[in-house]
Amino acid sequence: MNAQKRYEIFARLREHNPEPTTELDWTTPFELLAAVLLSAQATDVGVNKATARLYPVANTPQAILDLGLDGLKEHIRTIGLYNTKAENLIKTCRILVEQHGGEVPRTRAALEALPGVGRKTANVILNTAFGEPTIAVDTHIFRVANRTGLAKGKNVVEVEQKLLRHVPKEFLKDAHHWLILHGRYTCVARRPRCGSCVIEDLCEFKDKVDIG
16 A cells, blocks of 8 residues: 555545544543553443443542452442453552552553553553554454555554554554544444445455445
């Protein structure tokens, strides 16, 4: 795929959705971090329902530590894998309080040192909470990048590096959200909705499906 086509793809995605953002509910970097930690193998809707109960009671690292492991589990038990997630969140809160003054760090290395935080989660926090031009390649972005021809790669790191190299600078900050939303609602896994896709004529996918 050439640079002109890539530019037009992102120009159209921007026109269609000028201010994209995560579908997780959050107001502080810590709330976002906690929500992302809880979102693994869970829907954003399910996480938002849980955090709507949790955050009015405890929405800071210290408050969650004060809640305790069992108290935290009570608030998030509707989410899959809640036992493991609660343990990771408690450990993360302890590190944030003891090593970062209760604040979410703004460096990749410090973020990835937190329990349950890998490269993808660190990229989400850096991009969404702090406005860094990072791209967190999840299954949606991996699929869209490969299927459209935007950035083909055999693994998420390869796709991430190619996207960072090829996405025009003016679109880089929001590219993460555009691609996730496009993969979630239009370029879906089994039967992509090519008939209602705003970039269908630019996409290099050979087996297009004419459904809206």
